[in-house]
Amino acid sequence: MPAPQALPPSWRDDAVAAGIITLLLIPQSLAYALLAGLPAELGLAASIVPALAYAAVGTSPVSVMGPGAVLSLMTAQALQHALAVAPEGTSAAALAGVLALETGAVLLLGAALRFDALVALLSVPVLHGFMTGAALTIVITQLPVLAGSSSGGTRLVDVAAGWLGAARPGHLLTLGITVAAITLLWLGRRAGGQAGRAAPLAVMALAIAGAALADASGHGVAVVGALPALAIRPTWPALDPALWRLMLPSAALLALLVSVEHLAVAGSLAARRRQHLVPRRELCGLGGANLLAALSGGMPVGGGLSRSAVAFEANARSLRVGVIVAGLMALSALLLAAPLALLPRAVLAATIVLAASSMLDLQPFRLAWRYAREEFWVMLGVAALTVLASMEVALSVGVALSAALLLQRTADPHVARIGRVPGTEHYRNIERHATEEQPGVVALRIDESLLFTNARDLGSLVQDQLDEDTRRVVLQMSPVNAIDFSGLTALLALDEALHARGVRLDLAEVKGPLMDRLKTADWAARAHGRVFLSMHQALQPDADPR
Structure with a gap:
């Protein structure tokens, strides 16, 4: 019999990237669902079927659909407001389904009306500043986890305040695990090739084995914990017109946030690889993902900055990554619940931090300082606002400043x-x-x-x-x-x-x-x-x- 043919390099890269993203996405999806004030299993459901919808339409190989940090915070705020005025007995899950469905509809309407042209307002300085600030934000939010503590929020001030006010600001054994994980991940990156890209998977497997042998959770190490049962079932959101009118403003704002953040992240990463992104298809992919999230009992979804960073670092090559992730998510939730529950959260945080650090690039700042000083300040301002305020504020200010510079140049022609x-x-x-x-x-x-x-x-x-x-x-x-x-x-x-x-x-x-x-x-x-x-x-x- 002829020897079995090895997988092509692109398939191997996508399989490795999908495995890493899956191990990252499972605890993320649970945490983000809880952050949004929803049952944890909704986060798992929102990470499987929507990924298939985007893979069928989208154009970015590093974008995998699922809940996101900022998106979940905005969802929580929308649900909290809606529950206060909704009819008695209305559940947060029902409102989340309406919110996801309307968000998807707004995104598809934007694609039909060619609102993707608005991506032109995201100038290169805005994109570089946003990516730098977002990468720093990811690192900052993971620092307490690396130390064995916990802290909420997505801004530097909130993270620092939560960390300083935590009952346990640090844990010696967790710090040791963090140092070991970062060292192994860094050595894997230095090694390069397939071994380097598989390093996060190997480090996670070693961490699970070590945590099981040493009873890490019994010694105070925070672990992922027990996973809820996976429940994906066809669901039709509540048909109450009053609820639809109530959620529509929040859905429009979520659609704007999801599209701008996704196009900024995916566009910047595509530019680094000299790949072509089709903004209109991206809006269609995002819209379809949210529609299917609503119809499968999930919650609003987006591309996710940390997942995109991990996929980029793991050399994801094609849209099949999303399909593989969806399958692995379902299998992992069913078959790997027990070992994944033992994974130290600090190892996940280390994987995220190493991926985010690869997105930091100061060369554009140096070039802008020499070539166009005013655009350097735009880039620096967007980065600072992303860390200190929020992504929405940073992108809004960046677009406004870019438009102001354009008007200034056209108003005073040479x-x-x-x-x-x-x-x-x-x-x-x-x-x-x-x-x-x-x-x-x-x-x-x-x-x-x-x-x-x-x-x-x-x-x-x-x-x-x-x-x-x-x-x-x-x-x-x-x-x-x-x-x-x-x-x-x-x-x-x-x-x-x-x-x-x-x-x-x-x-x-x-x-x-x-x-x-x-x-x-x-x-x-x-x-x-x-x-x-x-x-x-x-x-x-x-x-x-x-």
């Missing part, structure tokens, strides 16, 4: 007076190159689109360049990508003002789509000048009105 480089047909800035200018002709290049932000200054920018001998102005339009109605109005006003002074306004090198729009505005009939194919043609003797 205007260059240009002349011909001797012996060529090229026209360059007269302050940077040795050039020739024609007497009586002012040639200008406006290095920005003509929009409402800068249109009102166009007339003064041009007329400041004129003198008594000027009879003609030629605008090189090649840098102009767009002209809105304000820009068109400003061009027509400039043409009239120059014509009143006996000066003709000509345009050169207008891009095809812009020329089409100028034709719809009947530019040839309204304006007094001409439009030339090239700057060189515009400055030929036969183009002069003399």
Whole structure:
């Protein structure tokens, strides 16, 4: 018989990554369900079927659906508010199903309306700042667990306050386990290859064996603990219209958070691997995952920053990772409940910390400091707000600052007076190159689109360049990508003002789509000048009105 063929490298990588994610996701899903104020088994259900939905539609190999820390906190707040005004007897699980279903519906509606275009507002500085701050936040939240303590919250202040106020801020045996786990994980990373990627699995297996032999829990080491029975059953959320209206605002906010956080994390990780992400399909995958979470007795789900970091570090290669994770989650909940209950929480925390640390990259900060100081401050501000405030605040402020910088740049465009480089047909800035200018002709290049932000200054920018001998102005339009109605109005006003002074306004090198729009505005009939194919043609003797 022929020898069995080994699995292809991509399958091996995905299998190893799926195993690591599964061991991480089981205790996470339980903890996040409890954090949301829901039965723990809902967290398990929300980590199986939704992963299949995303794998069928999504495009990021490092995104695995399940409950998340920030998402669970927001779910808890939404359920707490809803339970206070909902009809008596309404359960948190019923409200969670409505919340997940509406969140999925909003995400699918956003995909249908192409709201994925909003991801363009997440500039590179915002993404780098968010990823850096999120990675630091993950490390900070796991520090108490590494020391054998406990602390709630996702902000630095909350974690520090909870840790300092804990009854047991540290535990010597847990610290020893932490040091051993981090050392072995670090050595595995240094080893690289398949051995390095399998190191977290090996470390977890050793930790379970060691905890069983030494009765770690009996000596005060915090362990995962007994897992609840897995219960996945077809469920239809409550059909009460009052509940649907009650949960809709929270669902819309959750959909916004899930989409922005997911696109920020998945987009940044995809860029590191030079992979292509399709934002619209990502929204569809997120929407489908939440719909199936609602229909399988789960809770709202998202990509999860820590899971994405672990999958990235473990070299997950394709969307089949989510499918393998779903199968392993079901099998683990059924077959590995007993040994997984012995796993020290500090080992899980060490795995998360090592994965998050791999996402820290200070090189973009150094480059931004040298290249664009204002964008460096945006990057640093987003990172700081992610750690000190919240992801929502950080992303909102980052997007607002990026938009403000864009408006500032368009409002103050660079205007260059240009002349011909001797012996060529090229026209360059007269302050940077040795050039020739024609007497009586002012040639200008406006290095920005003509929009409402800068249109009102166009007339003064041009007329400041004129003198008594000027009879003609030629605008090189090649840098102009767009002209809105304000820009068109400003061009027509400039043409009239120059014509009143006996000066003709000509345009050169207008891009095809812009020329089409100028034709719809009947530019040839309204304006007094001409439009030339090239700057060189515009400055030929036969183009002069003399």
